[in-house]
Amino acid sequence: MPRQNPIGKTVQRQLKTPYGLLVYQFTPKRVKNMNIRIRSNGQLYVSASPRVPMREIERFLESRSQWIFQAITRIEARQQAERKECLQYWGENIPFQTQIIPFDKPESIKLKGEIAELLLWEDNEAHRKLCMQTLWKKEAEKVFPARFEFWAGWFQEKYQVEAKKIRLAIKPMTSRWGSYSKRTGTIALSLFLSSKPREFLEYTIVHEFCHMIYLNHSPAFHALVEENLPGASEIRKKMKKSPI
Numbered sequence: 196m197p198r199q200n201p202i203g204k205t206v207q208r209q210l211k212t213p214y215g216l217l218v219y220q221f222t223p224k225r226v227k228n229m230n231i232r233i234r235s236n237g238q239l240y241v242s243a244s245p246r247v248p249m250r251e252i253e254r255f256l257e258s259r260s261q262w263i264f265q266a267i268t269r270i271e272a273r274q275q276a277e278r279k280e281c282l283q284y285w286g287e288n289i290p291f292q293t294q295i296i297p298f299d300k301p302e303s304i305k306l307k308g309e310i311a312e313l314l315l316w317e318d319n320e321a322h323r324k325l326c327m328q329t330l331w332k333k334e335a336e337k338v339f340p341a342r343f344e345f346w347a348g349w350f351q352e353k354y355q356v357e358a359k360k361i362r363l364a365i366k367p368m369t370s371r372w373g374s375y376s377k378r379t380g381t382i383a384l385s386l387f388l389s390s391k392p393r394e395f396l397e398y399t400i401v402h403e404f405c406h407m408i409y410l411n412h413s414p415a416f417h418a419l420v421e422e423n424l425p426g427a428s429e430i431r432k433k434m435k436k437s438p439i
C-alpha cells in the first residue's frame with residue numbers, strides 16, 4: 196500500500212476508477228481529514244492529513260469518481276468554448292473533449308448531445324482536425340447529394356440546361372467552397388461546408404449551377420444566383436467573413 200509523502204510536497208497520482216483513469220495532484224497537509232478540489236484548469240487537487248491512510252483516500256475518490264469526471268468534463272468544455280476550440284458543425288460551435296486511445300484502435304469522433312468526443316492517438320491540432328474531418332465528410336456524403344439533386348432538377352427544368360447530368364464530387368477543398376468544370380461536367384463541393392451554416396451549402400450549389408449559364412462572375416451572374424436563391428448576396432457576405 197503506497198504511503199503518503201512529506202507534508203506540503205505535491206505529487207501526481209493516478210487511480211483506476213470505473214469511470215476512467217483519474218489523475219490528481221496529491222498534497223499531504225495539516226487539514227482535518229481530506230479536501231478535494233477541481234481547479235479552473237480542470238485538474239483535481241487532493242489534500243489530506245497524514246493520518247488518513249492512502250487506501251481510504253483512494254476509496255473516497257473512487258466513490259466520487261463519476262461526479263469528479265462530470266465536473267472536469269464541464270470545466271474543460273467551458274474552457275474550450277472560451278478559447279473557441281470547438282467543433283464547427285453546421286454552423287454550431289460544439290465544445291469537445293478528447294481522449295487518448297491506443298494505436299490499434301481507429302481515431303474517431305462522436306456527438307454526445309451538447310458535446311463531441313474525440314478519440315485520438317495524439318491530442319494535438321493536426322489530429323483533432325483530421326478527426327473532425329471524418330465527421331464533416333460523413334455529414335457531407337449524407338446531406339450534399341440530396342440538395343445537389345434538388346438544385347439539378349430545378350436548373351434543368353427552369354433553364355433547359357443538362358444539370359441532371361452534372362456529377363457531384365465532394366472534396367477536402369480549402370481554398371474555395373465549390374467549383375464547376377464544364378469540360379468534365381462536374382461540380383465539386385468542399386466537404387468543409389458541413390462545418391458551416393446550411394445556407395452556405397445552398398449558396399454554393401446554386402452558385403455552381405449558375406455557372407452552367409454564365410461562366411463568369413459578372414453582375415448578371417450574381418443576379419441569377421440571387422433570383423434563384425433570394426438572400427444570396429447576404430449569404431455571400433457572411434461566407435466571406437467565415438473562411439474555410
Ligand SMILES: [Zn+2]
Nearest residue numbers: 402406411412
Ligand atoms: Zn464561381
